[in-house]
Amino acid sequence: MVEKTKDVARHVRLYYWYLRANWLSLMAYPVPFITMNLAGVVYSLGSVATVWVLFTRIHAIGDWTFPQVLLIYGLSIFSRSLFHLFWVELMSVSWMVRTGHIDRLLVRPLNPLYQVVAGYLDDDDWGELLTALILIWTSLGMLGQRTVWNILWILVAGISGSLIFASMHIVGNAMAFFTIESSGFTSLAWTIDEFARYPADIYGKGVRTVITWVIPVAFASFYPAQLVFGNGALMRMALATPVIALMIFACAYWFWTKAMDCYQGVGN
């Protein structure tokens, strides 16, 4: 137990040094860094414009009012951007397996998944985070719910949500260990994320059960938002969010270790 704790502490401490190296690498090309981020802002404006145009036309989805829908949408983008910023290198697992770069990570005394994730910092997705914050702030205002507790809760929900998304993508990208080519699974994971964008009760009963209990993406936006709405019936579900997130993450991690055992390596 003491050993385990020490090991975790070591990984946490090292994260700073990885971040530092990543940051310095980004700064090695200052001009692309700036242009990429400017492009990132345009990219996010593109998604905001899409949401905005959509909501100038539709004022409710099912039984949910416009501000409620906006909060759910904003929360899903928030969780997703947190995931995106810190876990983006997961998407390279397939490439690492194909080129054999993963071998390098396996001969170091650190957790391989940690090394994959810590090895790179996203350079152009800060705009998505900004978009999410704007959407959440606006919707909270419309709902008259800009309280400290709500903001704290949204932070917890965002982190939990990012763990849920990360779990999805860990499983999707771990498929590369079996199949080498895993882009289909990666994009499947991206697609599953889309469930979180809209209120979960627009889906049929079967789908709703699946996205609540099997692939719990509904916990990345829909259920946590219920706490802000003060929706008595679903309040308990809302509070379960962090627990569900940790549980699904544990499952995904277990799958990752199993997949790694099947890894063959490439010839060189």
Added chain:
Amino acid sequence: MKYLAYTRCEFLRGFRYRANYCATLGGALIMVVIQWSLWTAVYRNTGVIAGISLGSMISYTMMGRVVSGFLSEPVALPAGKRIWSGEIVHDLVKPADLHFQLLFQNLGNALFKLVSTGLPLLTVLWLTGVLKVPRLPVLAVFVVSMLMGYVTVFSTSFLSAVVTFHTKSRVGIDHVYTVVELLSGMYFPLDFFPGWLRTVADFLPFKSIHYVPLGIWSGIIAPGAVASSLRHQLIWTMLMVVASRILWSGAVRSLTIQGG
């Protein structure tokens, strides 16, 4: 034609990854479920939005899922100067034109997506009664329009890639692709746009990627307006191909004469 060999080769390559394919099909089905549920829920409170009924909307978005693979952003295009230089040298020593080679190679990939994902999806949607296949003349016009949509989506990325070669920048169209997606009508028909944005979108080439073919299929573009939409597509398609040629030969010349 020798370029069709590239198409065939790329088409067959898709068959190598079976598990990957199952995942892609699963993802496509999920998008259908999400979009169908969303629009059904949206229309629960109203009958018509921006002049579009639920039936036309479902037809537009569901068919949009069927052709989304075919009309998706080409991923295999080289970007960045160094890779381009390598590709161009490669091109110069081969008796094939790289521009057309990429166009046809990518067509193979797009066709694979259409046959392997689009057709099963279409069959399922047709059997469940979600999608109705329009009359033959409409269908024929739709196919022509969709092919022009393909050339547009390819040319957009190709032009962007060649421009990055000339400007030595790393930012390409794929970094701001959400804007293209919005303007192309991938998420919803352009009829949703406010007036000024509609004017902008009507002028730009991107609407020929999704809006025109899907609008024809779903009847959102009124029969009277089909001819002018097709004209818009044709003019832009030709313009983009010509522009690609000019910039492309410029890139080749700059590389051979000035060494890049």
Added chain:
Amino acid sequence: MNSTLMSRRSPYAPRPDERDPVIVVEELTRHYRVRLDGERFVEKVSRFFKPRYRYVKALDGVSFTIRAGESVGYIGLNGAGKSTTIKILCGVLVPTSGIVTVLGVEPYRHRTRNARRIGLMMGQRTQLLWDLPVRESFDLLGRIYDLSRETYRANRDRLVEALDIGDLMDTPARMLSLGQKTRCDLALTFLHDPAVVFLDEPTIGLDILAREKIRDFLKAEKKRGVTIFLASHDLDDLEIVTDRVMLVHRGRILFDGSHEELRRVTGGSLGILEDTVRRFYREAELG
């Protein structure tokens, strides 16, 4: 391990075969599954629905023991199974069957524990941080291996001196030549005082002078008591650095012994290892 190193330096050092075994491999096999592609159009499409596989026996019953402080060369034609062996010993690949222990543990079961005590260098695949000065790679790696500040400084300075890379420390890795990169990589491999080092074609693509520097360095490390496992196509590397060769062919060990023994077996008075090996191959192909 330490006691072994200490005793090696004493005047009463035990003979090589009495030292502790560091690597023990028994009846090791490793198969790869390769998917067969159809040749004709129809075949390609039908195999999509019903794939066929073929199994490649990359290793087919390999056994050997390597003792502390030994320096062993591993040679074989392309595709003989060298890299596969090294990957298994590093814990990257799981064996299909057989027993493997490195420093008393099975590498693939205790990958992290194994990783702390071994070093791996793969030629032409750098572990330098691409856009950053070489110094940053040293710093990060020192922290990854949990070295104390003193150990880290001492090791780094020794390696920088030995490989003559002091001038490169502040250059971004992407600006280094292949030879310079290789030397930096080699230093990084030895940074955490590994007891065993695996080198997979470290001199690939280097010129004569660069090779010489690397050989001298490896010879010096060998003297310090590091166990070296060197896979290479460059027989001069082996002749100079190692005192034992293992020859692997189609996943089996054909020969295991000293350079002199190898020459004796092939019956030549041939002085050059290369000719000897070539003869051996010819016989193996015929038999």
